[in-house]
Amino acid sequence: MEIYLPVAEMSVHWMVIVGLGGVAGLVSGMFGVGGGFLLTPLLVFYGIPSTVAVATTLSHVTASSMSGALSQWRRRAIDFAMAGVMLAGGLAGTGFGVWLFALMRRQGQMDLIVSLSYVLLLGTIGTIMLRESLNSLRSVRVGAPGRLRAVSRVRMAGLPLKMRFRQSRLYISIIPPIGIGFVVGALGAIMGIGGGFVMVPAMIYLLRMPTNVVMGTSLTQIIGVTTITTVLQATSNYAVDIMLALFLIVGGVIGAQLGVRISGRLRGEHLRLLLAIVVLAVCMGLLWGLVARPDDVYSLSLGAQ
Amino acid sequence: MRRFPAILLLLAALAPLAWPAQAEDLVSGISQDVIQITSNYTGTSIVVFGAIERPLGAEGRDIVVVVRGPDTTLTVRKRERIAGVWVNSDAARLVGMPAFYYMASTRPLEAIATPSSLTRYGIGEHHLVPQKIVSHHDPRPFQLAALRHLEREGLYNEAPGSIDFLSETLFRTRVPVPAGVARGQYNVEVYLFRGGEVVSAQSTPLFVDQTGLERRLFNFARDAPFWYGLAAVAMSILLGWISSVLFRRPA
Numbered sequence: 001m002e003i004y005l006p007v008a009e010m011s012v013h014w015m016v017i018v019g020l021g022g023v024a025g026l027v028s029g030m031f032g033v034g035g036g037f038l039l040t041p042l043l044v045f046y047g048i049p050s051t052v053a054v055a056t057t058l059s060h061v062t063a064s065s066m067s068g069a070l071s072q073w074r075r076r077a078i079d080f081a082m083a084g085v086m087l088a089g090g091l092a093g094t095g096f097g098v099w100l101f102a103l104m105r106r107q108g109q110m111d112l113i114v115s116l117s118y119v120l121l122l123g124t125i126g127t128i129m130l131r132e133s134l135n136s137l138r139s140v141r142v143g144a145p146g147r148l149r150a151v152s153r154v155r156m157a158g159l160p161l162k163m164r165f166r167q168s169r170l171y172i173s174i175i176p177p178i179g180i181g182f183v184v185g186a187l188g189a190i191m192g193i194g195g196g197f198v199m200v201p202a203m204i205y206l207l208r209m210p211t212n213v214v215m216g217t218s219l220t221q222i223i224g225v226t227t228i229t230t231v232l233q234a235t236s237n238y239a240v241d242i243m244l245a246l247f248l249i250v251g252g253v254i255g256a257q258l259g260v261r262i263s264g265r266l267r268g269e270h271l272r273l274l275l276a277i278v279v280l281a282v283c284m285g286l287l288w289g290l291v292a293r294p295d296d297v298y299s300l301s302l303g304a305q
Numbered sequence: 306m307r308r309f310p311a312i313l314l315l316l317a318a319l320a321p322l323a324w325p326a327q328a329e330d331l332v333s334g335i336s337q338d339v340i341q342i343t344s345n346y347t348g349t350s351i352v353v354f355g356a357i358e359r360p361l362g363a364e365g366r367d368i369v370v371v372v373r374g375p376d377t378t379l380t381v382r383k384r385e386r387i388a389g390v391w392v393n394s395d396a397a398r399l400v401g402m403p404a405f406y407y408m409a410s411t412r413p414l415e416a417i418a419t420p421s422s423l424t425r426y427g428i429g430e431h432h433l434v435p436q437k438i439v440s441h442h443d444p445r446p447f448q449l450a451a452l453r454h455l456e457r458e459g460l461y462n463e464a465p466g467s468i469d470f471l472s473e474t475l476f477r478t479r480v481p482v483p484a485g486v487a488r489g490q491y492n493v494e495v496y497l498f499r500g501g502e503v504v505s506a507q508s509t510p511l512f513v514d515q516t517g518l519e520r521r522l523f524n525f526a527r528d529a530p531f532w533y534g535l536a537a538v539a540m541s542i543l544l545g546w547i548s549s550v551l552f553r554r555p556a
Contacts, residue, residue, distance in 0.1 A: 302377050
């Protein structure tokens with residue numbers, strides 16, 4: 001059955017949309033990331049306008065983060081103070097990102113910026129993850145523990161505005177968490193991602209937060225950021241398609257459950273290797289779209305933008 | 306006195322040539338004047354039909370049907386390779402072009418009328434002239450690219466020679482309306498050509514509109530975007546919560 005998307009103003013097959021949401025959900029269930037980084041490019045490949053794809057993927061991220069955050073909350077594994085501080089940075093970042101998004105859309109460079117940011121981000125993260133998982137696979141075989149690159153906290157010790165984060169057992173300046181929140185917020189607005197896979201490593205390696213609260217805290221911050229970004233995208237770009245969101249979420253929920261079951265049967269290092277391959281594959285696909293000669297060097301959009 | 310009826314006969318035969326507009330006329334209609342875009346809308350078609358009153362014979366007579374969508378601005382961008390990456394470098398805006406265009410005729414257009422009279426009536430997509438062109442360079446390649454894209458998306462279509470007469474005076478043609486059409490007022494125009502000139506024309510409005518839930522959601526998104534955004538968030542949070550309860554795993 002075809003469904004008509006009222007904001008994207010196009011007909012799509014509902015099974016395709018549920019399927020795409022399911023793929024993103026599968027990845028998020030398997031690897032504990034939002035899956036937004038995969039969903040936006042997939043929607044664009046399918047033909048959804050990139051503005052709508054970016055803005056609507058956020059709803060999918062909100063839903064899957066909510067589901068994840070609730071189970072972390074039951075385990076008391078959320079540092080709300082830290083999430084609040086990072087959200088403050090996220091607010092500013094989101095505002096900046098939505099402004100940049102509207103500017104780029106007027107300039108006609110929206111697709112380029114979205115693709116380039118994805119290629120850079122996915123390329124960097126995919127490469128790091130690939131190296132890290134290959135290293136730990138090798139060291140597991142040798143029997144030595146994998147070395148973690150420690151980022152010194154001494155450098156951040158001099159920063160003002162210190163605050164106590166009871167749940168994380170930290171007493172640090174709020175400037176680094178605000179900065180991380182800002183970057184992730186801007187990424188969310190431009191790329192339609194929650195940014196968990198940027199934020200989680202930053203929280204572990206830069207802020208030295210205990211690993212057990214990192215997941216719940218980042219999910220909580222993501223819900224805050226995606227909520228605000230969705231409202232901003234709806235008001236400034238009219239780009240949120242609620243019908244598309246509904247079908248994506250339904251697919252995502254089912255996919256996530258499947259993903260969780262699959263991940264229970266795989267080793268951590270193998271999972272990370274697999275995720276690195278998925279990330280790099282999406283990156284390569286987008287890169288190909290940027291450098292390959294287009295079928296038609298002219299493109300058309302209806303309306304003044 | 307015997308010549309009188311002969312003169313009458315001659316007059317009667319000449320009359321249509323002297324006042325052709327009065328003699329030959331067009332009546333036309335469409336199968337539906339509203340197209341409702343519902344949730345399962347995947348395109349439809351309308352039938353345009355008509356008849357010629359007081360016909361003067363099939364020779365030299367042509368019918369052209371044009372369906373035009375609401376006016377829009379077409380933005381055409383040209384990509385160029387910069388540092389190995391294809392970047393939008395140049396753009397042209399064609400203001401006041403129909404968002405949908407369909408043309409059907411009894412014969413190929415060049416056999417019906419001269420290019421200048423086709424341009425006057427906007428008949429044939431290559432005879433459409435934008436109200437305004439905003440471009441830094443020669444807009445011609447941009448215009449051709451726009452037509453190429455619109456044809457590929459099924460928004461512009463031409464079917465020369467597709468109109469058939471059912472009888473000497475009755476004609477009918479089917480106009481496909483694809484899934485991706487814009488909402489708004491369309492115009493269905495029927496032209497009767499004789500000897501390369503328009504002798505009669507009729508225009509009927511056709512409305513394309515969303516209906517039901519889609520309509521309400523679209524209006525909601527436009528009229529109250531803040532609340533619409535919040536509704537999207539509320540839906541996501543609710544569904545996330547439901548899924549977490551449904552699939553709660555024993556700890």
